[in-house]
Amino acid sequence: MPYIDTNNDIAGIRGLMQFRPDVGIALNQLAQVLLAEEASLSKRDRELIASFVSSRNACTFCMTSHGAIAAHLPGGNQELVEAIWKDYKTAPIDDKLKALLQIAEKVAKGGLHVTQADITAAKEKGGSDLDIHDTVLIAATFCMFNRYVDGLGATTPYDPGFYEIVGRQRAAEGYLTKSVLVKD
């Protein structure tokens, strides 16, 4: 149950968005351009960064939702997502993504934690300016989403079936469509 009276019983971030729909639309448009539209990084890798940062912020709702979305995208699966939550350095991903996750981990702590050495390492592994930019912004954006969700005590479902449905829908449709879990 959220800390405030949202006048709806929709789980997770969408219950908060329903409380202030104008802001909800802007938040979903941001998620759409950042995660679901054409970019230098694949959709899978962008969702993995989102899920990883959410795991570092201990935001169960976002980490599980975006992990499920990554698992439903080409090249993704639940074991990979869990390996990254546990230790991205030993997860079965390429060195470029490892270097980008290292930057994301620093961003989660605070922007000033990112060092020139972190950036140089990512560039040496083939990370472009656009890859690095999007990694920092995805990490920063999930530092927002995670705080919004947990700071207002949004309802976090325990049922894995919930995240399965979210993962399948968002991997296929992006962020601008109505949730199949919300009744009219």
Add this chain to the structure above:
Amino acid sequence: MPHIALHPDLYGITSLLDFRPEIAAPLCRLTQLLLRGESTMTEAEREMIAAHVSSLNACTFCSSAHTAATCLLPGGKESGIEPMQTDLQALHISDKMKGLLSIATKVQKNGNQVTQHDIDVARASGATDLEIHDTVLIASLFCLYNRYVDGLATLTPSDPEFYTTLGKRITTRGYLMPEDGYDATNYKPNII
């Protein structure tokens, strides 16, 4: 030196909004809604939340810009807010604002630091659920901006005049992106 190649005559967040305008557009719309949209909180009060969180995150660019904006808006200067000031006790503000800024302080650390008690304290001093919602989201949004600005090591001017000029821009023109992009300033500020 920024970590990536940005427009050399733009500073802080402006250099990033210019780098990736397709992402900047929804980000600017969100900021405009929260800080300039209709609200029972004044614009100065909402800018103060932005400034406070930015100070806690030690983000000089955002703290200086939003402190300048707070002080330019009606009722802002009287609070006594200063750039990079994190002590709420030093501010001359209402009990309601103290309650809301205390929630913002928790949000800056992590969303799961906020308790029902924090919410109840803010409510008891007159805060509405919508004001609490907006406070949490503004605090969260500046946890985004501060990381974006410092995580890519954007240029941070050291001249107070730079932030006064920027404060005037955001208090008069707001946060929506200009259709023809961002202008470079006509002078070169000193950089931290």
